[in-house]
Amino acid sequence: MLNLLRKANDKISWTHDTWNFAMGCDKVAPECAHCYIYLNIRKHHLQPWGEVTRSKSTWGKPMEWQRFLEGRGGGECMRMFTMSLSDFFHVKVDGMRDEAWDIMRRTPNVTYLVLTKRPERILRCLPPDWGEGWQNVWLGTSVGCNMRLPGIDLLRKIPIHPKAVRFLSCEPLLEDISANLDLEGVGWVIVGGESGIAGQENSRTGGEYLWNPKDWKKELHDAPGARRTMDLAWAAGIRDLCQLRNVPFFFKQITAPKSGVGADALGTVEHNFPPPPFGKWVSNHG
Secondary structure (H helix, E strand, O other), rough: OHHHOOOOOOOOOOOOEOOOOEEEOOOOOHHHHOOOOHHHHHHHOOOOOOOEEOOOOOOOOOHHHHHHHHHOOOOEEEEEEEEEOOOOOOOHHHHHHHHHHHHHHHOOEEEEEEEEOOOOHOOOHOOOOOOOOOOEEEEEOOOOOOOOOOOOOHHHHHOOOHHHHHHHOOOOOOOOOOOOOOOOOOOEEEEEOOOOOOEEEOOOOOOOOOHHHHHHHHHHOOOOOEEEEHHHHHHHHHHHHHHHHOOOEEEOOOEOOOOOOOOOOOOOEEEEEOOOOOOOOOEOOO
């Protein structure tokens, strides 16, 4: 079998690979204004907003990983960012989700990182046999500004397996949230600045600008620049809070035209992960 580690996604540093069984979304939160999926989905000649299109070729990816990991002895897990080009809990995914749950159920070595901007829909969309959760399904929500903090309370209400993790993506980090951030029940925090270039459909220029919470809904359709500036002090505040609470902290990037720039901007590269559900994480280098 072709070594999947050589094929895996290497653009998102906190995951081994991505699984997009559908593509397309709708902007519902401040973090969405410059979402990277616009350019990615246009490459497939699809409409990024208002439509969710079923993939014809990616449904078998988790089973490929499961067979690959079983072939290595079965004692390793990999991290799969689930629906990086859509939202697993989008209403237009409702007709596909049961099929996805079944695949997730049959691939225990694949740890699904399900990141949503719709935490209010999680509970109603769980499978009938969820019970106290599945150890290979980790649920997360995006929290890039203070107005999105209530989503963490919704996430906390979802039962998870003792070996699973609730996680937060504070990317793009749009303002200082550390003073109001409650990490009770949270097992991992990812932080990063916004990346992107001119050419997005709502970017007037290629420059950075400070986010204005009063204009966030207008910004979803008429943004004044290409990306919003993150102050490193905001990221450091979250890092310090994670250290105080013994929560693994992952710093992805600074604000920059290209993704992944400045991983060491806080003084050192902080790419910390929670432990896998069992065994060990598969090495990116095979």
